[in-house]
Amino acid sequence: MARQNTGAGGGAAALTRRGFQAGLGALGASMLAGRARAAGLTLAEVQAASGPVNILGAQTYETPASWPKDLQVHWAYNTTNEEILTKTTQPGTFDAVIIYQGEIDQLRKLDRLVPVQTDLLEDWKLVAPLFRDASVIRRDGQVFAVPFHWGYGYLEYNSAKTSAPRSLQDLMSPKLTKKIGLPNDPYAVITTFALFAGYQNANNLTRDQFNATIKLLKSFRPQVLTIHNYGDEPALFARGDIWVGFPEYSDSIVLCHKAGATAVKSTMLAAWSYVDCLMVLKAAEHVPAAYKFINSCLSTASQELTTAHSLAFPVNDAAISALPKELQYTSSEAVLKNAPLMPGVTVETGGPDVPFQEWVQAWEEFKAA
């Protein structure tokens, strides 16, 4: 999952339907041309593509050495997950985005996403079948997101200060009061507490399940010292501010050790997985180049580079060796068995599941309580 920091202006622009249509009109010719080309694009065109391509993604995946030399990749950064929605407000600004699979529904609801033609990706076959065939990247039978890297959220603890927590009860111990850090990410935290509450479909919560989860979360408040941004936890552990942090992601434990918090260990308590994906935007102006870029991200050499840079798990198993030894695993299946891959939270209101907007609201209430 592309991590969320709420520290830096995570907002978006309002756009009325009329305004959106006006914007579409203004950009009409180029956009329609781009879309038409996407529909009739051939593999040869993708292979021959050159020139600019505009990508929006996390800095951790920015590895210029892995990019095709004939593409001029303009990389812009998102600091929160929701910024993907903000920054793609203006049609044509970006050709492709990198974000976790949970954002597919949001981007589709905003009519900004198109299905990916996997037959235009030569290296699609290099993606492990577990991810290539995953339902979480599909909607209505079509692929909307190309798996890029994956990981799971796990619990970290300072083994010099506390033993490995084995249950929520352990985490509620008075010894851990004001010694726990949670990331400022409603999706990650509420998903974890839904698992603590015993709901396996932690992203698809009915009203009652959601209320029970939030009640559990609120009862946990006395234990919490920080609601921090992702990336802060190595320093928090190193300074001794927190003894436990969850959910944290793949590279966190390595970064903790490098930061001097050498006693930090991890457990798979209430763990779950995500997959960061490459998605093609409907208003992309450089569609062949976007496909060429996406394809290049799947090759073994490229996956090794991005894996070494981000410490996120590769979707091409041949690149697992690029991970530091302490993060390497033998089988993705085994990991996913202990940390199920989540589909993301619906944004549709009126259905059986509580929509993501209400997750954010509940999170705000928790923080402000």
Next chain:
Amino acid sequence: MTAGISGAAPRDGTFRRRALPGARVLDTVLPVGALPLVLFFAAMLLAPIALLVVYSFFEPGFFTVIEVLTVRNYRLILSTALYSTILLKTLGVSLVVACVIVVVGYAMAYTIVFQLGVWGPRVLVLVMASLLSSYIVRLYALTTILGTNGLINQALIAAGLIREPLGFLLYGYFAIIITLVYVYLPIAVLPMFASLQGIDRRLVEASRDLGEAPLRTFVRVTLPLSMRGIRIAFAFSFILASADYVAPQMVGGLNGQMIGAVIADQFGGASNYPLGAALAVSMVVGFAVVLGGLLLLEKLLRLALLHAPRRAPRGTPAPVRLPGLPITQAVTVLALLFLFSPLLTVIVFSFNGARNPGLPFQGVTLHWYGQLFRSADFGRVLSTSLLIGACTVIGGLLVGVPAALALARRRFLLRRPLELLALGPIAMPGVVIGVALLTSFVHVGIRLGVGTTIAAHILLVTPFIVLVVRTRLEKMDPRAEEAARDLGSSPRRAFRTVTLPILTPALLGAGILAAAISLDELLVTNFTIGVHATVPVWIASQMRAGLTPSLNAVAVLMLVGSLGLIGLAALAARRGRSTRLLTTLAEAA
């Protein structure tokens, strides 16, 4: 000679009216010089904000609005404890922050103006230098100082003063207040310095000659004459602290949720634009209510003091010498230590051998500087930042200087509205300006990128340029220009040969301030930068993977670069003794 000139240089609002050079009674509705600012702000501030206000009366859609008029959002704010509590909490915390800042900042400004002599301008430059580094990195350095095993706790334990680390230093209201004071104190010192600097020393001496004790002289002469600066400093601190949600979130723990974060969330994950807009409007109304209330309170207090029965003095007044005691100097020294500790931490930890910009310190290395210089990303974002900064300075001066001239030298019908308009961007939270601009740019089909960011930065820096240049113009002795005119110079020549040279330090000071603001701006830039990135956006993005000492190195380079810029500016301003260079620059600031 033009009518309406008096002999004395203007010292405060009271004197200014009759001291305006070239002033005639309401000579126009709006001078031509103010037009660039008015037109630019109308397009870049008023129209986008008006759009947001309209949105606040619409129904929410998903990342959009449904054009059905309603007051539902305001009703929700008033009826939901979450919003009203956070709004009140934010205003309350900011009020405390502003009070602390005004007290400490006033002591510093007083010391700089009245007690440090030639060292005063140097200390003021030092105070300003504490601003010239990355905001996020400086905040991070504060956590290194205040953390459980942070520098303060370690020092206290080593000294045997405590056995267990003090837990309240970080992650609570104490940390929020300390951090916000740290961030906005240098900005607040400036207007109070300018006010105190403008006081005619002869008035203070006259009071003393007439037998008033130092404390009474301070209360009855110095303080009233510097009230304008205090008001501006208070308003600045209060508004900026209220709108800041990054710092509280970083150091406040469970108490760190402020209204700015809730607004940002509405434009993000909660996807409720109308509620976000309504919260933003409520916040600005909150500013107006609090500041208006305080202004009213001040007037009532003045009236009460004016009409209070005065007791006849009995014998010699007690020799209370508070303003003369080293108390203000001690506060200044402590405040400087407070301002520079994080900077020092940033510098030291930029050489940290561990992959952590804070504690623990694991050996000295130049690795992070090397990594930075080898990084193609950093080169790219730095050049974008420098381009935007340079264009912002030029654009800001073009828009701000004519408006400052108009405000300082002309009397016109729309003077007060223009003053308020010029301060508008300071009164608006960054996230609100960012969202409003993004909405507007998309609405009219302007491609987001470097151009839109330059325009946004010009909007943000112009208020500071107007303030700096206007203050300098008002302190200028109008007789100099009048003398040139009397000796036969045309108005243009008099301006070029007399006014402009006097104004040059102010222009340089304003330019440096504008560049510093532009180079460190994140909240608005993040919305307007499109496919590009600036240094702060790059730093914020890097936070996701954990900060490294290379960011400390960035902050150190920014500091060194800015100080170098100040040095060059000082050299360009005057080729004289260093003290004089600093004086002119400090006065300009």
